[in-house]
Amino acid sequence: MRELATITEGIIGQPMFNIFKKVNEMERSGRKVYHFELGDSDFKSHLHIREATKDALDRDETHYVEHVGILELRRAIADHAEEHLRFRPGLNQVVVIPANAVIDFVIRCVADPGNEVVFSDPGFSTYIAVVSYAGVKWVGVPTKEEDAFHLDPDEIAKRITDKTRLLIINTPNNPTGAVLSKEEVEAIYKVAEERDIFLLSDEIYSRVVYGKVHHSAGVHDKCKERTIVLNGFSKGYSMPGWRLGYAIGPEDVIEKMGMLFQTIYTCAPPFIQRAGIAALKGNQQVIEERIEKFRMLRDLLVERLNEIPGISCPAPDGAYYVFPNIRDTGMSSAEFADFVLERAGVTLVPGTCFGTHGEGHVRMSFTKEPEIIEEACARMKDALSEFMSGTEERETAKL
Amino acid sequence: MRELATITEGIIGQPMFNIFKKVNEMERSGRKVYHFELGDSDFKSHLHIREATKDALDRDETHYVEHVGILELRRAIADHAEEHLRFRPGLNQVVVIPANAVIDFVIRCVADPGNEVVFSDPGFSTYIAVVSYAGVKWVGVPTKEEDAFHLDPDEIAKRITDKTRLLIINTPNNPTGAVLSKEEVEAIYKVAEERDIFLLSDEIYSRVVYGKVHHSAGVHDKCKERTIVLNGFSKGYSMPGWRLGYAIGPEDVIEKMGMLFQTIYTCAPPFIQRAGIAALKGNQQVIEERIEKFRMLRDLLVERLNEIPGISCPAPDGAYYVFPNIRDTGMSSAEFADFVLERAGVTLVPGTCFGTHGEGHVRMSFTKEPEIIEEACARMKDALSEFMSGTEERETAKL
Numbered sequence: 001m002r003e004l005a006t007i008t009e010g011i012i013g014q015p016m017f018n019i020f021k022k023v024n025e026m027e028r029s030g031r032k033v034y035h036f037e038l039g040d041s042d043f044k045s046h047l048h049i050r051e052a053t054k055d056a057l058d059r060d061e062t063h064y065v066e067h068v069g070i071l072e073l074r075r076a077i078a079d080h081a082e083e084h085l086r087f088r089p090g091l092n093q094v095v096v097i098p099a100n101a102v103i104d105f106v107i108r109c110v111a112d113p114g115n116e117v118v119f120s121d122p123g124f125s126t127y128i129a130v131v132s133y134a135g136v137k138w139v140g141v142p143t144k145e146e147d148a149f150h151l152d153p154d155e156i157a158k159r160i161t162d163k164t165r166l167l168i169i170n171t172p173n174n175p176t177g178a179v180l181s182k183e184e185v186e187a188i189y190k191v192a193e194e195r196d197i198f199l200l201s202d203e204i205y206s207r208v209v210y211g212k213v214h215h216s217a218g219v220h221d222k223c224k225e226r227t228i229v230l231n232g233f234s235k236g237y238s239m240p241g242w243r244l245g246y247a248i249g250p251e252d253v254i255e256k257m258g259m260l261f262q263t264i265y266t267c268a269p270p271f272i273q274r275a276g277i278a279a280l281k282g283n284q285q286v287i288e289e290r291i292e293k294f295r296m297l298r299d300l301l302v303e304r305l306n307e308i309p310g311i312s313c314p315a316p317d318g319a320y321y322v323f324p325n326i327r328d329t330g331m332s333s334a335e336f337a338d339f340v341l342e343r344a345g346v347t348l349v350p351g352t353c354f355g356t357h358g359e360g361h362v363r364m365s366f367t368k369e370p371e372i373i374e375e376a377c378a379r380m381k382d383a384l385s386e387f388m389s390g391t392e393e394r395e396t397a398k399l
Numbered sequence: 400m401r402e403l404a405t406i407t408e409g410i411i412g413q414p415m416f417n418i419f420k421k422v423n424e425m426e427r428s429g430r431k432v433y434h435f436e437l438g439d440s441d442f443k444s445h446l447h448i449r450e451a452t453k454d455a456l457d458r459d460e461t462h463y464v465e466h467v468g469i470l471e472l473r474r475a476i477a478d479h480a481e482e483h484l485r486f487r488p489g490l491n492q493v494v495v496i497p498a499n500a501v502i503d504f505v506i507r508c509v510a511d512p513g514n515e516v517v518f519s520d521p522g523f524s525t526y527i528a529v530v531s532y533a534g535v536k537w538v539g540v541p542t543k544e545e546d547a548f549h550l551d552p553d554e555i556a557k558r559i560t561d562k563t564r565l566l567i568i569n570t571p572n573n574p575t576g577a578v579l580s581k582e583e584v585e586a587i588y589k590v591a592e593e594r595d596i597f598l599l600s601d602e603i604y605s606r607v608v609y610g611k612v613h614h615s616a617g618v619h620d621k622c623k624e625r626t627i628v629l630n631g632f633s634k635g636y637s638m639p640g641w642r643l644g645y646a647i648g649p650e651d652v653i654e655k656m657g658m659l660f661q662t663i664y665t666c667a668p669p670f671i672q673r674a675g676i677a678a679l680k681g682n683q684q685v686i687e688e689r690i691e692k693f694r695m696l697r698d699l700l701v702e703r704l705n706e707i708p709g710i711s712c713p714a715p716d717g718a719y720y721v722f723p724n725i726r727d728t729g730m731s732s733a734e735f736a737d738f739v740l741e742r743a744g745v746t747l748v749p750g751t752c753f754g755t756h757g758e759g760h761v762r763m764s765f766t767k768e769p770e771i772i773e774e775a776c777a778r779m780k781d782a783l784s785e786f787m788s789g790t791e792e793r794e795t796a797k798l
Contacts, residue, residue, distance in 0.1 A: 001564065002595045002625055004655060005511045013466070013658040017665065021465050038463055045461040054453045062444040062640045064437055066420050067412070104663045112404045129662045165400065196401045226401055241461045241668050256403065259412040263528045264503045266416065269671065270640050 010133035014125050015353035016363075019337075023347050034376035037347040039174065039320065040240045041367030043293070046286055049239065052278030056271035065270045067262035069096025069246070073273045076280040077246050084206070085229070087222040089248045095258045096268050096276070099204055099232035099245030104130050105257040106228055106247070110198045111136045111165040118159050119168035120151055121355035122175055122323075124202065127168055128355065139164070142357045145325060148314070149176035153187035160191070166198045167191070169217065172205040175354050175363040176323050177316020179212040189220040189227070198253070199227045204245070205319040207236030207287070210295045212317045223248045235320070237279040238290055244268060244276050294320050294367055301366040304377035309388040320367045323351065327360040329384060336362055339387070344379035409532035413524050414752035415762075418736075422746050433775035436746040438573065438719065439639045440766030442692070445685055448638065451677030455670035464669045466661035468495025468645070472672045475679040476645050483605070484628070486621040488647045494657045495667050495675070498603050498631035498644030503529050504656040505627055505646070509597045510535045510564040517558050518567035519550055521574055521722075521753035521760070523601065526567055538563070541756045544724060547713070548575035552586035559590070565597045566590070568616060571604040574753050574762040575722045576715020578611045588619040588626070597652070598626045603644070604718040606635030606686070609694045611716045622647045634719070636678040637689055643667060643675050693719050693766055700765040703776035708787040719766045722750065726759040728783060735761055738786070743778035 016037045023033050068074065074094045082088040097105065103126050111117055113135030119127055121140030131138045139159045143149040156167065169188055171180040180188070192199040201217040218229040232245025247257060261267075279287075298315060301322055305313040310329035313322050326336045333350035340346045351358025366373065415436045422432050467473065473493045481487040496504065502525050510516055512534030518526055520539030530537045538558045542548040555566065568587055570579040579587070591598040600616040617628040631644025646656060660666075678686075697714060700721055704712040709728035712721050725735045732749035739745045750757030765772065 001561070002597055003509075003564070004651065005508055005514075005564075007511075008508050008655045011508075011655050011658045011662065013661045014665070017463075017466050017661050020463070021467070024465060040463045044459040045456075050456045050459070050461070054456055057444075057449045057453055060443040060449070062449070062638065064416075064419070064439045064639050066423060067416050068420070098664055100665055101663050109404055109407050109410075110402075112406075115404075126662065133659070133662065162400070165402070165404075198401055239461065240463050241666065241670075243664060243666075243668055252403065256407045256410050259410045260532070262412045262416050263410065263525065263532065264500050265497055265642060266413070266499055267640065267642075269642055269668075272668065 007133050007135070010135065012129050012132050014129055016125065016349050019347055019349065023341070032345055034346045034372060034379070036364040036368065036376065037349050039235065039365055041238055041320070042369050042372065043238060043290065043367065045239055046237070048282045049237065049275050049278045052282070053271050053275045056274035061270040061274060063270065065267050065273070067267045068258045069094070069268060070270060070273050073276050076277050077248070080280050081248060085216045085218050087219055089223055090251070092251050093223055093248050093254055094246060095254050095261070096244070096246050096273060097257065097261045098243040098268070099230055099234065100126050101261065101265070102230045102245055102247045102257070103127060103200070103202070105260050106198070106200050106253070107131060107136060107166065108134055109253060109256045109260065114163070115165045116161060116163040117166045117168065118156060118164055120170070120173070122351060122358035122361070123168070123355055124170055124174045125353055137163070140355055140357065143176065143178070149173065149178040150180065150184060151188065153184065153191050156188060157191045160195045160197065164195065164197050166200060168200045168202060170202040171214065172209060172318025174205065174319050175321050175349070175351070175358070177319045177321060179209055179317040180215060182215045185215045185217050186220065189217050192226055197226065200230060201227055202230045204230060204232050204235050206231060208291055208294065208320055209318040210298065214318070218248060224250055226250065228253060233276055233279050237287060239275065239279065242272055242275060244272050297366045297368065297370065297373065298322070300370055301364065301373050301377070304373060308377065308381045308384050310384055321363050321365055323361050323363055325360055326362055329388065333359055333362055340380055340383065343383035344376065346376045346380055406532050406534070409534065411528050411531050413528055415524065415748050418746055418748065422740070431744050433745045433771060433778070435763040435767065435775065436748050438634065438764055440637055440719070441768050441771065442637060442689065442766065444638055445636070447681045448636065448674050448677045451681070452670050452674045455673035460669040460673060462669065464666050464672070466666045467657045468493070468667060469669060469672050472675050475676050476647070479679050480647060484615045484617050486618055488622055489650070491650050492622055492653055493645060493647050494653050494660070495643070495645050495672060496656065496660045497642040497667070498629055498633065499525050500660065501629045501644055501646045501656070502526060502599070502601070504659050505597070505599050505652070506530060506535060506565065507533055508652060508655045508659065513562070514564045515560060515562045516565045516567065517555060517563055519569070519572070520755065521750060521757035522567070523569055523573045524752050527754065536562070539754055539756065542575065542577070548572060548577040549579065549583060550587065552583065552590050555587060556590045559594045559596065563594065563596055565599060567599045567601060569601040570613065571608060571717025573604065573718050574720050574748070574750070574757070576718045576720060578608055578716040579614060581614045584614040584616050585619065588616050591625055596625065599629060600626055601629045603629060603631050603634050605630060607690055607693065607719055608717040609697065613717070617647060623649055625649065627652060632675055632678050636686060638674065638678065641671055641674060643671050696765045696767065696769065696772065697721070699769055700763065700772050700776070703772065707776065707780045707783050709783055720762050720764055722760050722762055724759055725761055728787065732758055732761055739779055739782065742782035743775070745775045745779055
């Protein structure tokens with residue numbers, strides 16, 4: 001019988017990429033759009049990383065390689081962990097897999113359909129997309145603007161049941177920018193340890209912090225017992241389209257994840273793995289300079305958004321998104337997103353794409369050229385000023 | 400509770416890559432090995448393809464792109480289908496996904512756990528690996544050496560039940576090299592049509608035929624009803640480590656596969672997609688010359704293998720593997736593989752990695768430098784001559 005499988009009902013994808021595709025079609029028909037929906041940047045991949053890739057292509061490093069990742073890259077990742085996470089994983093604890101696939105593989109390798117996975121609401125949309133199609137239940141831990149969207153370990157503990165297999169934390173957080181303190185990470189690790197569940201520590205934005213220090217949950221068990229550290233090159237090293245990431249974790253989980261990657265993908269392209277080595281071992285100053293640039297852009301976008309009626313926007317501590325409160329506009333997140341696309345040509349992501357507790361917020365990436373930020377905010381300000389004055393008139397009329 | 404999910408019990412990977420990893424570790428400890436286990440080649444990726452990639456890196460085509468694949472590549476794939484498959488698919492019927500992931504996604508998008516998928520035994524190991532972890536049942540259709548390993552449509556029809564969701568054909572076939580005739584493909588399509596099931600037509604070796612013509616099942620329904628054509632760049636264009644492939648199929652399936660790819664992987668790297676355009680649109684003569692070279696290497700390996708006692712090896716019509724019969728050695732496939740690795744330093748894949756009906760055979764890739772083929776065969780011949788004379792002595796002694 002020709003019918004689709006049950007999982008297809010749960011395949012929802014990543015909302016920002018669905019928006020991106022829709023808006024690209026609008027652009028192809030001549031519409032000018034200001035893109036703030038993706039976690040990409042307007043800036044180039046670093047030259048030394050692109051050159052390392054080209055050199056590898058010249059050497060014809062284009063053949064199959066071991067599915068777990070080439071030895072030099074796994075060693076470079078272990079070196080990096082030793083320097084930044086304060087422990088050195090064994091090479092059998094490291095596997096080279098794109099970061100989104102790490103999320104998919106960890107969830108599917110530790111949770112059966114019907115099991116539960118705990119993470120924050122709002123939380124990153126790929127977690128939501130994977131549990132949705134895998135038939136796993138998401139148990140959300142609400143995080144609130146008044147707590148600067150920090151996770152409360154007690155609120156996590158309350159939600160763990162006999163069906164919980166995995167807890168996911170994401171610091172710095174996408175979409176809220178919250179960076180957990182050392183004490184918070186330690187307390188969360190203890191919850192996972194006491195309840196004997198796996199802990200996925202999504203550290204993809206670990207390098208992208210502004211005056212804060214990133215703390216890894218991996219340090220507590222050296223990723224030998226239950227912690228799987230996810231990291232990659234898209235964010236800290238400005239390599240979004242390269243699709244290169246890695247996981248560090250207990251050998252039994254890492255082995256299964258590697259074999260699943262081998263089944264579905266064979267291996268990461270070797271010339272792209274050379275780019276990863278160049279990123280980890282090459283010039284770190286240009287990478288730090290890029291993050292300084294992001295800080296300036298964050299400050300610019302926050303300042304401009306706070307000048308717009310109906311929007312209030314705190315400055316995030318990490319990652320490269322703002323998550324402003326738009327409740328005073330009287331619109332829902334989805335209405336607001338439609339409104340600014342229609343009236344200002346600005347694309348952003350409704351907070352509800354990250355969970356029901358994202359209502360009242362929208363996500364905007366600030367890795368944009370300053371003039372784009374200025375223009376987009378000016379257009380939003382005009383549209384919202386007009387809308388809000390109209391709203392006020394309507395509200396006055398109602399009295 | 401910290402425990403692995405049920406699917407992990409079924410994650411077996413691709414045997415040739417498990418062999419490759421094990422043998423690489425032997426090589427690192429100083430052992431000389433002749434590699435015949437992988438579907439890779441000893442020859443470089445074509446220069447114009449590598450240069451197109453480098454140009455794209457220079458233009459910084461390293462950002463996120465639409466998950467379904469960039470428009471220019473999807474158009475080039477549609478052009479290629481029009482020329483080679485005799486129909487032009489709509490752009491919404493085309494999605495750019497690595498070929499192994501196409502296999503995984505098709506199976507998971509059309510078959511629930513407990514459903515059945517029908518394909519040949521011996522059959523490609525990724526099909527076996529995916530159904531194994533996905534909890535789908537493989538119903539094998541035995542193909543026999545005396546029929547040159549051709550699939551019999553009647554034997555397929557007999558095995559289709561109410562639980563069958565998908566039939567997979569693979570022409571040219573890995574591991575047997577069988578190339579189905581136009582009439583065979585048409586008869587197989589009719590079975591899928593009559594029983595109203597999906598048909599995955601794995602055409603990854605479509606360009607790699609020796610004096611035969613490749614026939615696609617896609618022509619019968621223009622991939623609009625039930626046929627999903629899988630193709631990619633690894634084999635015909637000598638791009639194994641690039642991980643670039645595509646599917647052409649009915650819009651409902653293609654949409655779900657694209658969204659699953661977006662969830663797990665976001666998109667194929669844009670600079671690699673440019674390589675795909677260069678492969679499809681660039682110099683086709685060098686590509687045809689490479690396939691001519693493979694034909695010479697096939698003939699050399701077949702000739703040398705037939706000089707070895709206990710081995711009989713027909714010349715395959717397509718793909719780039721031989722699948723010799725090794726029964727006269729008295730060893731099983733697995734014993735033979737261990738024996739030639741131990742005694743001759745040659746790695747190959749036991750036929751049983753492709754199903755129980757692969758017993759009595761082994762798979763060897765012939766995309767190797769001629770001197771490697773000569774050396775490896777000489778070593779196998781020495782080892783087997785010694786072994787067989789010992790066997791004969793032992794058998795004589797038994798009388």
